[in-house]
Amino acid sequence: MAKVEPLYVKSKVREYIKANECNTSSGVLDGDTFNGIIIKILDNAIRRAKANGRKTVKARDL
DSSP: OOOOOOSSOHHHHHHHHHHTTOOOOHHHHHSHHHHHHHHHHHHHHHHHHHHTTOSSOOGGGO
């Protein structure tokens, strides 16, 4: 997979984790793992929408 710009707001992820009384490793925010998980979810949703004859990805596709 080519390097893709993060699809999430790092500060919001950090705030969410901190609100749950944990610290955030830099590997979570700067690594490719989290972004890869998001991309897999979106790719599956896109595939599902197309399989159902739609170009619009809906919440139910997630």
